Amino acid sequence: MWQKRTAPTGGCTRVLRNIPAMTGNIGNRLDTVRHRQLVGRTYEITLFHSTVTATELPFCLLYVHGPGGIGKTTVLHAFAAHCRDLRVPVVCVDGRHIEPTLEAFQGALRQAQNAPDFTRRCVLLIDTYEALEPLDGWIREDFLPRLPADVLVVLAGREPLSAPWRADAGWQTMIRALPLHNLSADESRRYLAQRAVPSEHHQSALNFTHGHPLALSLVADVIAQRGDIPFDPKAAPDVIQTLLERFVRKIPGAAHRAALEACALVHVTTESLLAEMLAIPDARDLFEWLRGLSFVEAGRHGLFPHDVAREALIADLRWRNPDRYSVLHRRARSYYIARFQATQAQEQQRVLLDSIFLHRDNAVVREAFAWQHNATVFAAPAREADHPALRAMVTRQEGEASAHLLAYWLARQPQGVTVFRESGSTGEIVGMVGLIALHQTTPADRDADPAVRAAWDSMQRYAPLRPGEQATLFRFWMARDTYQNVCPILSLIFAHNVRYCLTIPGLACTFFPCSDPDFWSPMFAYAEMSRLPEADFAVGGRRYGTFGHDWRKLPPLTWMGLLAEKEMAEEEGAAASPTFPEPLLILSEPEFAAAVREAIRLFSRPEELRASPLLRSRIVAQRVNGDTGSAEKVAVLRGLIREALESLQARPRQARGSRAVYHTYLFPAATQEQAADILNLPFSTYRRHLCEGISWIAAFLWCQEIDDQ
Numbered sequence: 001m002w003q004k005r006t007a008p009t010g011g012c013t014r015v016l017r018n019i020p021a022m023t024g025n026i027g028n029r030l031d032t033v034r035h036r037q038l039v040g041r042t043y044e045i046t047l048f049h050s051t052v053t054a055t056e057l058p059f060c061l062l063y064v065h066g067p068g069g070i071g072k073t074t075v076l077h078a079f080a081a082h083c084r085d086l087r088v089p090v091v092c093v094d095g096r097h098i099e100p101t102l103e104a105f106q107g108a109l110r111q112a113q114n115a116p117d118f119t120r121r122c123v124l125l126i127d128t129y130e131a132l133e134p135l136d137g138w139i140r141e142d143f144l145p146r147l148p149a150d151v152l153v154v155l156a157g158r159e160p161l162s163a164p165w166r167a168d169a170g171w172q173t174m175i176r177a178l179p180l181h182n183l184s185a186d187e188s189r190r191y192l193a194q195r196a197v198p199s200e201h202h203q204s205a206l207n208f209t210h211g212h213p214l215a216l217s218l219v220a221d222v223i224a225q226r227g228d229i230p231f232d233p234k235a236a237p238d239v240i241q242t243l244l245e246r247f248v249r250k251i252p253g254a255a256h257r258a259a260l261e262a263c264a265l266v267h268v269t270t271e272s273l274l275a276e277m278l279a280i281p282d283a284r285d286l287f288e289w290l291r292g293l294s295f296v297e298a299g300r301h302g303l304f305p306h307d308v309a310r311e312a313l314i315a316d317l318r319w320r321n322p323d324r325y326s327v328l329h330r331r332a333r334s335y336y337i338a339r340f341q342a343t344q345a346q347e348q349q350r351v352l353l354d355s356i357f358l359h360r361d362n363a364v365v366r367e368a369f370a371w372q373h374n375a376t377v378f379a380a381p382a383r384e385a386d387h388p389a390l391r392a393m394v395t396r397q398e399g400e401a402s403a404h405l406l407a408y409w410l411a412r413q414p415q416g417v418t419v420f421r422e423s424g425s426t427g428e429i430v431g432m433v434g435l436i437a438l439h440q441t442t443p444a445d446r447d448a449d450p451a452v453r454a455a456w457d458s459m460q461r462y463a464p465l466r467p468g469e470q471a472t473l474f475r476f477w478m479a480r481d482t483y484q485n486v487c488p489i490l491s492l493i494f495a496h497n498v499r500y501c502l503t504i505p506g507l508a509c510t511f512f513p514c515s516d517p518d519f520w521s522p523m524f525a526y527a528e529m530s531r532l533p534e535a536d537f538a539v540g541g542r543r544y545g546t547f548g549h550d551w552r553k554l555p556p557l558t559w560m561g562l563l564a565e566k567e568m569a570e571e572e573g574a575a576a577s578p579t580f581p582e583p584l585l586i587l588s589e590p591e592f593a594a595a596v597r598e599a600i601r602l603f604s605r606p607e608e609l610r611a612s613p614l615l616r617s618r619i620v621a622q623r624v625n626g627d628t629g630s631a632e633k634v635a636v637l638r639g640l641i642r643e644a645l646e647s648l649q650a651r652p653r654q655a656r657g658s659r660a661v662y663h664t665y666l667f668p669a670a671t672q673e674q675a676a677d678i679l680n681l682p683f684s685t686y687r688r689h690l691c692e693g694i695s696w697i698a699a700f701l702w703c704q705e706i707d708d709q
Contacts, residue, residue, distance in 0.1 A: 068295070413436060454537040509551065604666070
């Protein structure tokens with residue numbers, strides 16, 4: 001039979017061959033420690049056991065594959081130990097120690113086995129198969145076919161089997177592929193506990209490693225060396241370097257490194273996005289190179305790297321070249337903004353999710369979003385046939401009283417309900433969001449629903465709607481199975497809601513109630529949504545906390561700019577840039593008209609205009625940059641008044657009033673009596689024309705202030 005040898009090469013093999021196996025030798029102690037520290041891989045070991053103990057092998061080749069550090073060698077060690085427990089002969093060969101030639105490979109097999117006997121079940125384990133790539137054709141076509149049918153061959157490599165294996169009709173039925181994935185969160189915590197990592201540091205380790213076995217081991221080492229200090233990738237460049245060496249053995253050049261960094265930064269990489277981020281006209285060759293890497297996967301919408309490879313690449317880039325990180329970040333954000341403006345519906349929602357992914361380094365956003373791909377779920381308007389399922393969903397998650405209110409709004413504003421449906425024949429509903437148009441509600445509507453009443457009263461108290469403005473209450477939002485807990489469906493709901501806020505004309509205010517406002521408070525604060533205790537409400541004995549945003553004070557484009565500043569903040573929770581513009585001031589029509597009258601009166605005294613509330617109006621903010629000072633804003637305000645006056649002068653009916661304003665305030669006479677003489681008008685008529693002109697200018701500017709954004 002085949003027997004495992006204890007040394008791979010050289011004269012030591014001949015010496016060790018004469019040493020009898022004993023229970024207490026170093027190899028057995030190593031196996032014991034490895035077995036004790038093995039966490040997870042239950043499925044893989046169960047599959048191997050059922051295969052090696054079967055009367056007839058169900059397949060002859062088990063191919064274990066996955067990126068560097070995923071635990072392929074550990075799994076093969078477990079398979080070998082299992083063989084010894086079952087008294088099944090096992091031969092182990094590692095491709096990294098063999099020159100990829102026929103002579104070297106055959107020599108390694110001879111050294112690893114002793115007096116082969118093919119009369120019973122045997123297992124051949126070959127690790128690091130990618131190192132033997134030059135022999136791949138010979139192994140497939142010559143070596144393996146000549147092995148006895150009762151030999152189970154296990155190959156382990158980074159890359160999936162090459163195309164000739166998959167194209168061969170014979171091999172297709174005799175191969176079982178076994179891709180290795182990260183450990184689960186529970187398995188990772190169990191491993192960290194075995195390594196004596198304090199439980200309070202587990203989450204920081206999981207945030208970086210995502211359950212990657214090698215990364216977990218390295219992080220456990222760092223914490224053990226540095227005591228009770230949470231793991232911080234920025235403080236452990238040696239860990240990052242070790243991981244990068246495992247993932248990327250050789251990078252052809254600077255352009256390839258830049259492509260790899262860009263791929264790590266964004267959610268999914270396409271050719272066009274890669275070209276934009278690298279500022280090159282054609283990224284096809286670099287895209288194809290990325291596509292061929294073992295730790296980069298191809299999904300429906302583009303390429304994305306293994307989670308821990310992404311973390312290592314980003315941590316390394318931020319530590320090594322933060323300026324380069326900022327440049328790539330900015331280019332990706334610009335690409336997403338352009339894509340959002342050029343697309344519609346589902347594509348816009350996907351672009352928003354990709355854009356939100358740029359915020360994932362912020363701990364608040366990381367906790368609030370699930371980044372799994374959701375290619376099988378799409379948003380669509382609710383149909384009448386969906387109403388029973390929606391009422392059942394709300395009943396299960398919030399109770400009968402809330403379900404009764406949902407039925408009320410399905411009858412009153414059915415167009416406001418969107419469902420998230422699985423694609424396929426069943427089209428099962430897995431989530432929903434119900435929007436209430438507050439500006440369309442009646443007093444009876446507000447009396448029927450405490451949530452609507454609370455939001456309406458809060459709005460009336462602090463920022464009443466002006467003509468043409470809209471307000472929305474995100475009344476019902478939930479995933480079918482997880483309610484308002486973090487999950488991929490909730491991430492889609494948030495993206496849908498952001499898209500709504502960015503695309504609805506005249507949207508003034510939005511309100512967002514939560515069943516657990518304390519949990520969501522950090523995320524909503526990050527998104528510039530204020531906690532509004534006065535808008536809280538209770539339904540069916542359950543209390544809900546409400547958050548809100550006034551889009552007139554912080555319009556969509558300004559809001560996106562503020563979030564862009566936060567994306568680049570180094571420290572968690574860092575404030576926005578001090579040069580960022582202050583929120584806009586929302587004035588009622590009478591307040592606005594009074595401010596215009598005062599601004600016209602002070603037109604010739606610019607220094608006194610610096611206190612005008614109109615400097616924080618939308619019409620001024622639209623014409624200035626974020627870092628513009630008060631003097632520049634005064635100049636803009638005076639320009640707006642001139643433009644209004646010139647526009648009115650072109651209208652015969654308003655021309656007399658505009659002339660009165662011009663000679664009184666813009667190019668003033670010494671006294672109002674002299675202004676009346678210049679206009680050749682009785683003083684009382686002049687005063688009437690002056691009041692009319694001021695009112696017309698105020699009305700003209702007010703129309704611009706409340707015009708659709």
